[in-house]
Amino acid sequence: MAQAHNVLAHQFDDLEQQHDAAQLGMWAFLATEVLFFGGMFLGYAVYRYRFPEAFAHASNHMDIMLGTVNTAILIASSLTVVLAVHAAQHERRRALVRLLALTIVLGVVFLGVKLTEYLHKYQENLVPGLNFAYIDDAARHSAIFFSFYFAMTGMHALHMIIGIGIFGFLIRGARRGDYTGLYHTPVELAGLYWHFVDIIWIFLFPLFYLLGRHL
Amino acid sequence: MIALKTYYLVFGALLVLTLLTTSVAFVDLGEWNNVIAITIAVAKALLVGTYFMHLRHSYRLTLLVAGAGIIWLALMMTFVFADYLTRRW
Numbered sequence: 541m542a543q544a545h546n547v548l549a550h551q552f553d554d555l556e557q558q559h560d561a562a563q564l565g566m567w568a569f570l571a572t573e574v575l576f577f578g579g580m581f582l583g584y585a586v587y588r589y590r591f592p593e594a595f596a597h598a599s600n601h602m603d604i605m606l607g608t609v610n611t612a613i614l615i616a617s618s619l620t621v622v623l624a625v626h627a628a629q630h631e632r633r634r635a636l637v638r639l640l641a642l643t644i645v646l647g648v649v650f651l652g653v654k655l656t657e658y659l660h661k662y663q664e665n666l667v668p669g670l671n672f673a674y675i676d677d678a679a680r681h682s683a684i685f686f687s688f689y690f691a692m693t694g695m696h697a698l699h700m701i702i703g704i705g706i707f708g709f710l711i712r713g714a715r716r717g718d719y720t721g722l723y724h725t726p727v728e729l730a731g732l733y734w735h736f737v738d739i740i741w742i743f744l745f746p747l748f749y750l751l752g753r754h755l
Numbered sequence: 756m757i758a759l760k761t762y763y764l765v766f767g768a769l770l771v772l773t774l775l776t777t778s779v780a781f782v783d784l785g786e787w788n789n790v791i792a793i794t795i796a797v798a799k800a801l802l803v804g805t806y807f808m809h810l811r812h813s814y815r816l817t818l819l820v821a822g823a824g825i826i827w828l829a830l831m832m833t834f835v836f837a838d839y840l841t842r843r844w
Contacts, residue, residue, distance in 0.1 A: 560814065567817050571824030578828040582835055589839060608777045612770060619766040622807050626759060735808045739800045745773075746792035750780035754788055
């Protein structure tokens with residue numbers, strides 16, 4: 541139990557109590573994140589309610605193919621994360637490092653696709669504030685749609701960049717052998733964070749890419 | 756602890772639901788397009804939460820905290836739309 545001795549903070553009775561406290565803290569943080577993104581979802585809902593045609597028309601400028609592929613990539617990265625947590629629980633150190641690295645690769649591919657989309661939007665004059673020229677009577681308010689699009693996907697991308705950084709940090713720890721069957725809380729908590737970011741995208745995808753597709 | 760097989764099954768279900776929601780978006784179902792898109796998104800979120808985030812095997816206290824986030828969000832949405840949906844001007 542020398543290992544347990546090193547990682548157990550003095551305010552906890554045992555590793556289990558420490559683990560439960562950490563997990564609860566992470567969920568409390570995620571609850572605040574729900575509200576953080578919730579404000580933007582609410583703003584989106586209000587303006588979409590007020591300008592339904594503009595939103596539907598604007599959403600047809602999204603690349604549904606890239607959006608679907610990116611959704612699949614993010615879901616795959618959630619799978620590699622749960623497999624990483626599983627590997628950590630079973631002390632399979634090399635598998636853990638490989639799965640964390642794979643998660644980073646998938647995250648970077650997602651961000652690369654996102655960047656390509658942003659560049660396309662710039663070339664199509666669809667970036668409010670920087671380069672916007674959408675002259676279409678039915679879509680006079682489409683700038684609002686694109687403002688929400690960039691704010692929400694941008695904030696989502698920022699969360700992913702932070703997550704990728706955390707996984708890099710975990711790889712270093714995993715290489716050092718910090719995580720054992722008894723103690724792998726950091727891997728679990730980073731996993732929770734990543735899944736949360738995945739869930740945000742699961743909602744962003746239909747709201748921005750799918751809504752006016754049938755028109 | 757959840758078996759690896761469960762993770763792969765959930766992953767498969769999430770991919771199927773993604774293809775489904777994209778395909779349905781091309782069919783004109785009027786208001787139902789929205790309902791279906793949001794229902795599928797909620798189903799996917801529940802799958803991720805239940806299995807990948809292990810809510811199924813977590814303490815009630817964790818469920819309570821996770822639920823609190825959703826409840827406050829629902830309150831915020833409800834009160835704002837109680838206003839917008841009932842405006843007559």
